[in-house]
Amino acid sequence: MILYGGGAPNDGVPDGGEGGVVLKKGPWTAAEDETLAAYVREYGEGNWNAVQKKTWLARCGKSCRLRWANHLRPNLRKGSFTADEERLIIQLHSQLGNKWARMAAQLPGRTDNEIKNFWNTRLKRFQRQGLPLYPPDITQNYHHQQPYTPSSDLPVFAFPQPPPPLLQPPTLRPKRCYETAFSCLSTKPSYASSPTNFLVSSPTFLHTNSYPPSSYQCTNPVYSVKPELPSNQIPYSASLGVSQVSNFSDNGNHNLDSGLQISTCQLLEDLMEEAEALADSYRAPKRRHLEATPEDNDTNNNFFSGSFRHCGSSNSQCSLQGLKPKEEDSLQMNTMQDEDIAKLLDWGSESGEISNGQSSVITTEENLVLDSHQFALLFPADEDNNNNTNKNPRVSCSWDNLPEIC
DNA sequence: AAATCGTTCAACCGCCATTCC
DNA sequence: GGGAATGGCGGTTGAACGATT
Known part of the structure; x- marks a missing residue:
């Protein structure tokens, strides 16, 4: 077990011992962050469930992965979105919908969570004010079938497409x-x-x-x-x-x-x-x-x-x-x-x-x-x-x- | 100053897909 | 093939904070 960061293993968390650990929830402490970062330095990303086994952290693998991805991993950009980033988000959203992870892939250093929060906040505000979600030029992009294509791996939806025939069996199931x-x-x-x-x-x-x-x-x-x-x-x-x-x-x-x-x-x-x-x-x-x-x-x-x-x-x-x-x-x-x-x-x-x-x-x-x-x-x-x-x-x-x- | 309201953001949850055994 | 483990994703929640009343 690695005791990186010197954090108190229990930290107010009940520990039922091996196999019976009550996982901690809530905000991460600096000590936990340091421990997780040290773990990743040593073992690399992935196998997040092993964090709990190899360190004193009483966090589930998911929580570790999320903490790493959203806060600890290098090259994260913190702070407000720039105007360019905001515009890109809007543009991407006009094409992808709520595909936060894919949007994040187009915004280096930004996380899907950040983008999601940004959008939801914006959505709320604009709805309340009765404002359009997409600026005219972005929607024009849609109209002229010139979707924004920041990278090759971003699928281009050449819409408007002719609507598929109705009343046919679904060929795919939308995930969410x-x-x-x-x-x-x-x-x-x-x-x-x-x-x-x-x-x-x-x-x-x-x-x-x-x-x-x-x-x-x-x-x-x-x-x-x-x-x-x-x-x-x-x-x-x-x-x-x-x-x-x-x-x-x-x-x-x-x-x-x-x-x-x-x-x-x-x-x-x-x-x-x-x-x-x-x-x-x-x-x-x-x-x-x-x-x-x-x-x-x-x-x-x-x-x-x-x-x-x-x-x-x-x-x-x-x-x-x-x-x-x-x-x-x-x-x-x-x-x-x-x-x-x-x-x-x-x-x-x-x-x-x-x-x-x-x-x-x-x-x-x-x-x-x-x-x-x-x-x-x-x-x-x-x-x-x-x-x-x-x-x-x-x-x-x-x-x-x-x-x-x- | 206190109460209320709105915003932001971190974290959790559930679902799904993939991989592993 | 099937179940478990794992990771990824999107939706939601709630605490913290600032602004307003």
Whole structure:
């Protein structure tokens, strides 16, 4: 056993002896750091579980590896990101999604954890402020299919790619986003041949020029075709839509065999938000309980009510940036009229039998385009935001009034 | 000065893939 | 082939800290 660094072996940690060591958690001490560094100097990286055996450290191998990788290994750059680094991160994220390790590989001396923290902080801030996550030039890069390629080992996603055919068996299973996005489901839905379809499933107007009005043009990859789903950013797009299906059907049967259901429900949710804002401005409040019942305490069932809160709280993501976030969203939802819901459900039914929660029969995205037009007629975008704003501030949210995403 | 709020960052957790036996 | 061990990755948490009220 190596006693590098002179640190106290126990250091407040119970030690049950060989095989019964209670591993220490929490912040690392300088002595532990020194011990770990000495271990790596002697034995090299890897075999991290041996650290515990060969030194007095009561840390699990994972913890050692993490400490080394994030803090002790040489050539680490500490301190704030430079402007160039920040820009590179943004650019990489626009292409890779939440692939922190791969992003870190492009930023010498930076760790995936740092990048992840940076991005999540930035994400929070930008969402709160309703700002676009990606600067226009970076999204232009996307538009012109000139993805940033800092090195040869970074795969180039020449998107937008034609969306893969829907309703095909998955050919690969996304590693993370799948789990997160559909963690609410006992039955995992199938989806088309790549996670890209989750984003294809975002509101139709994001992918066409037909709606909303031409003044609004989304190029934000977050909404658009993207190789990977940043799962903590797109629950709105995927999982929330799914949850809505189950709630609309109200049969507890998560029979979601179609990625297109997700598409449709996502669009539906977007439209419902628009509808709720409009409806709320015209009608006296009339409560309608779309939220999970109180006895539904698990996350699955709360997903529906949470979906609106989430959307409101992630303004830059969901595009309805003018909507009131969080609590007010659920209030707005409660004020939605039955007939509005009925219209939405009828619309959904016509489009893909969404209202009954069964498998969607929509087979093409064109249907969604058409239906969005129908819905546009149902809830026309206000032509004069000021007028509506005077009626009710909430109505200030319309497609025209949205802050530019990109 | 105290309380509250927001941000940052280090660390942990769970899952998955790979390797080893 | 199968299970265990190991490493890697992404998501999440919570403490520390500073700013604001």
